[in-house]
Amino acid sequence: xxxxxxxxxxxxxxxxxxxxxxxxxxxxxxxxxxxxxxxxxxxxxxxxxxxxxxxxxxxxxxxxxxxxxxxxxxxxxxxxxxxxxxxxxxxxxxxxxxxxxxxxxxxxxxxxxxxxxxxxxxxxxxxxxxxxxxxxxxxxxxxxxxxxxxxxxxxxxxxxxxxxxxxxxxxxxxxxxxxxxxxxxxxxxxxxxxxxxxxxxxxxxxxxxxxxxxxxxxxxxxxxxxx
Amino acid sequence: xxxxxxxxxxxxxxxxxxxxxxxxxxxxxxxxxxxxxxxxxxxxxxxxxxxxxxxxxxxxxxxxxxxxxxxxxxxxxxxxxxxxxxxxxxxxxxxxxxxxxxxxxxxxxxxxxxxxxxxxxxxxxxxxxxxxxxxxxxxxxxxxxxxxxxxxxxxxxxxxxxxxxxxxxxxxxxxxxxxxxxxxxxxxxxxxxxxxxxxxxxxxxxxxxxxxxxxxxxxxxxxxxxx
DNA sequence: CCAAAAGTGTTGAATTTACACCCATGA
DNA sequence: TCATGGGTGTAAATTCAACACTTTTGG
Numbered sequence: 001x002x003x004x005x006x007x008x009x010x011x012x013x014x015x016x017x018x019x020x021x022x023x024x025x026x027x028x029x030x031x032x033x034x035x036x037x038x039x040x041x042x043x044x045x046x047x048x049x050x051x052x053x054x055x056x057x058x059x060x061x062x063x064x065x066x067x068x069x070x071x072x073x074x075x076x077x078x079x080x081x082x083x084x085x086x087x088x089x090x091x092x093x094x095x096x097x098x099x100x101x102x103x104x105x106x107x108x109x110x111x112x113x114x115x116x117x118x119x120x121x122x123x124x125x126x127x128x129x130x131x132x133x134x135x136x137x138x139x140x141x142x143x144x145x146x147x148x149x150x151x152x153x154x155x156x157x158x159x160x161x162x163x164x165x166x167x168x169x170x171x172x173x174x175x176x177x178x179x180x181x182x183x184x185x186x187x188x189x190x191x192x193x194x195x196x197x198x199x200x201x202x203x204x205x206x207x208x209x210x211x212x213x214x215x216x217x218x219x220x221x222x223x224x225x226x227x
Numbered sequence: 228x229x230x231x232x233x234x235x236x237x238x239x240x241x242x243x244x245x246x247x248x249x250x251x252x253x254x255x256x257x258x259x260x261x262x263x264x265x266x267x268x269x270x271x272x273x274x275x276x277x278x279x280x281x282x283x284x285x286x287x288x289x290x291x292x293x294x295x296x297x298x299x300x301x302x303x304x305x306x307x308x309x310x311x312x313x314x315x316x317x318x319x320x321x322x323x324x325x326x327x328x329x330x331x332x333x334x335x336x337x338x339x340x341x342x343x344x345x346x347x348x349x350x351x352x353x354x355x356x357x358x359x360x361x362x363x364x365x366x367x368x369x370x371x372x373x374x375x376x377x378x379x380x381x382x383x384x385x386x387x388x389x390x391x392x393x394x395x396x397x398x399x400x401x402x403x404x405x406x407x408x409x410x411x412x413x414x415x416x417x418x419x420x421x422x423x424x425x426x427x428x429x430x431x432x433x434x435x436x437x438x439x440x441x442x443x444x445x446x447x448x449x450x451x452x453x454x
Numbered sequence: 455c456c457a458a459a460a461g462t463g464t465t466g467a468a469t470t471t472a473c474a475c476c477c478a479t480g481a
Numbered sequence: 482t483c484a485t486g487g488g489t490g491t492a493a494a495t496t497c498a499a500c501a502c503t504t505t506t507g508g
Contacts, residue, residue, distance in 0.1 A: 005280035006235060006278070006280055008233060008235055008321060051233070051310070051321070053232035053233055053319055054312055054319070055312065056310065056311050056312055057308060057310040057311075057321070078307060078308060080305060080451070081284060081305060081308040081323045083278070083283065083284040083323065084283050084284075085281055085282065085283055092280055092281070094235060094278070094284070094323075096308045096310065096321075133450060133451075136449075136450040137449055137450045137451055140449030140450055141449070144449070222363075222364055222367030222368070222371070223360060223363035223364045223367055224307070224360075224364055
């Protein structure tokens, strides 16, 4: 192996929940950056860049993410290493891809300009390289993991109502969930702790606010622990 | 990034089910190779090697596995990319690690010599680099996946009895399973097809032989399909 | 009072688990 | 015939899913 022949890079699929307009239900959105040089110049691509010699892979992912979109992820996990010989036309590039979740407030702050734009995760244009496949795989992982872990909390703030938590699940899984059964499931899992506060201002009975139970891991990654 | 500073390698955790002696229950075993140069000279390590410039990652894993142990895996899947800065003392090495399953017959053929030896997966010596962590993670993935996929078939031959299939599960999960309920679970999953043959020679009622149902994928890897 | 979402209760269905029991073979 | 694992039956326990109903607020 040899640097002239092989490059190691990181890329990140960033997910946020954002509503299109007022009153619309939130949907999964990801930020993409426009390529300013070839190959695939002008096409949209995942944020990323080369790995520095003295930088861990996850640090490289967090850095390139900060540099291109100014986002601070709430959750970051390695997705897969993509390294097929022909995935980049000129040189050989092996990309270690991460996926990240950011809070809605974060996503609003994120710079959106000529070269950074948010897209609906289910309706992407044709992207550079094999990035469509990568996003599809990240989406699949997110949806699979939503069903058996607590990652939904990474989309929410310090306190939240059970309806908000349920809406996260509904937006990601794209299906309605029974509020009564959802409540019991969450309570049985001990993933949340009830606070004494409630959220006022709605035109109905004020819901109780909950807090994430820090003694329960977001996900079980076995011996790797929190990545 | 630069070749003098960063090396890309592949390693593989290979699992086989082998009985210690006659009549003993089979247990999970993995082959390791002895390092013949520094760092960690003399220590046992996972088989692997550098990625060739014009070779896919999975091909590199299969090749290095063939070259060091002469094994042909029945199942091969990417595990994780390990790339912490300090995981190798001298140079920076990023390893894309795969895990593989081989049949018992294969494992018997496998060369065992001065520099290749099979170890019980749960009682390993102190290995080179971060390879103990890697094996622990691979074990965790194998055990997790055994519960919701059909990878157990990768340990077995063309035809097998349900008792043999159950013993694979029991050996990997290290717990006894109810034969009656196991049978119903497997039959409900449509993962196997009954043949007309039965296995004679036992000192009891001859069990029916089954065949793996090829129309059911071994595992669901979403958009990645079979790796 | 009414509408709307919060929150509780209840019931039947589906799934899991434990274990009793019959079957077919070799010795 | 007996021991042994193959294979079937069944009932209790647990979990899941659907939905009725009560509560609490704003208007």
